[in-house]
Structures are given as structure tokens and as C-alpha cells.
Amino acid sequence: MGPRSARLLTVLLVLGLCALVRSQKPSPCQCSRLSPHNRKNCGFPGITPDQCFGSGCCFDSSVPGVPWCFEPLPRQGLEQCVMExxxxxxxxxxxxxxxxxxxxxxxxxxxxxxxxxxxxxxxxDDCHY
Incomplete structure (x- = not known):
């Protein structure tokens, strides 16, 4: 295996690990504690809740005019510490x-x-999907 092949393999492994970490469904607090006006789009038009959660994002279609599939708040050591x-x-x-x-x-x-x-x-207990 040459140096170019090793680099390609390394890049593929890193991308695979990133996709694996990203695909974890976020916790309810990571989604519900984010203000709608702070949402960063994480999906595409017509995305379903399952597709959105499957990519590690939050889904909430109850607020018009903001992204429905959006990036969650960062994970914390304790769930009660997740907040903006x-x-x-x-x-x-x-x-x-x-x-x-x-x-x-x-x-x-x-x-x-x-x-x-x-x-x-x-x-x-104030967190919910």
C-alpha cells in the first residue's frame, strides 16, 4: 500500500467515524432548549422526522418560518446542563x-x-420532542 492509498484510507475512516457520531439521535434537551430563531438548518426541503433524526439532527415542524430539521445543542456531561x-x-x-x-x-x-x-x-423533565 502506497502513501496515497494510506491517506485515502485514513480520510475514509475519519469520514465514517464522523458519520457514525453524527447519526446518534440527539436528546430531547438538545432539541427543545434551542430557541427557534437560533436554529441552523440540518436538512433539506421535505425531509422526514426519521431522516432528520437519522442524521443526528433535531426535528420540530411546529414553528413556521424557521428550519424544521436543525442542529442540536452540544452534548454535555449531564443532561440538565444542556442549554443555550x-x-x-x-x-x-x-x-x-x-x-x-x-x-x-x-x-x-x-x-x-x-x-x-x-x-x-x-x-x-421540561425537555420533550
Missing amino acids: VSARVNCGYPGISFDECAARKCCFNDLVFQVPWCFFPKPV
């Missing part, structure tokens, strides 16, 4: 560590600047 950044309610202070935040029984995510990294969780 704008919905975070501060549970800590600037510079709080993961361990200090966890001791307060709060969620921690430091990937976005200028928002609370330690924030109160939301009950999962």
Missing part, C-alpha cells in the same frame, strides 16, 4: 474551578468567554 449559553444563570464567580463548581452542584463549561462558566442546571 444565553440561558445560563451564574452559580459561581469569575475564575471558579470545575471542582468548586461541582461542589455547588452546578454545571461547568469554560468553552465560551464572557458568559458564566459555572451555572445552575435545569430540570430534565
